[in-house]
Amino acid sequence: MLIATWNVNSIQARLEQVHAWLKEVQPDVLLLQELKCMTEAFPQEAFDDLNYNMAVHGQKTYNGVAILSKTPIEDVVTTFAGQEEDPQARYIEGFTGNLRLASVYVPNGQEVGSDKFEYKLGFLKNLKNHLQDIFYQETPFAIGGDFNVAPFDGDAYDPRFFKSNHILCSLPERKALREILNLGYGDALRMIHPKLENLFTWWDYRAASFQNDHGFRIDHILLSGHAMDRLEDAFVDKNPRSNERPSDHTPVCIKLR
């Protein structure tokens, strides 16, 4: 079973690229982030020929997440257990195949210390509480998405970022993500590639970042223990980042038995 996650930075702008990638790679599941469209405006019909079931949670202009799966998606939720619906569409979860899956778009946070940064930390805390709730159920579970956090040394092109308050790399946000990992979730890519070499998933559009490989690893797939037992492979598909008019992110993929 092949599961992928991809922040596409507008599904409308990336429609042909996403279709071509699905056709070529044929993942069983694709978790999408940054749709930048309303739920009703998601171009489902563009994928008709590929036979994916879809669960979409969108909004106007910003954010938006979705699950595409070869098997039907059941019991879809877009809120964290026991919490109010976030007006920003950043989370969707459902049962498909034989496991529970989620697509998440963690707030960027803009600048350490800003209001948006506080919102980011709050979101990660709420996500942690929700994932703790799921963990107790002992069902195989995978959550993929843009976490907007580089969790380990080596997850940014310049290690000096970790000594600074650079967004994506600051201590408070790394600790917030580590609290989730410490619940018992595993970082699938790191499990397969312990040295974290050449695994960046995002390159800024600016300053020729991709050409200079000035990247960060901020897109992740986290697995519950039961799902981790089935992990066979994990990799970053760098190809879509070299497309014409690419997303600034590239897909992360895992293979589960």
Next chain:
DNA sequence: ATGGTAGCAAAGCTA
């Protein structure tokens, strides 16, 4: 410290 680019949507916000 600033600006470098991209998408949405129609000027500025978010990333």
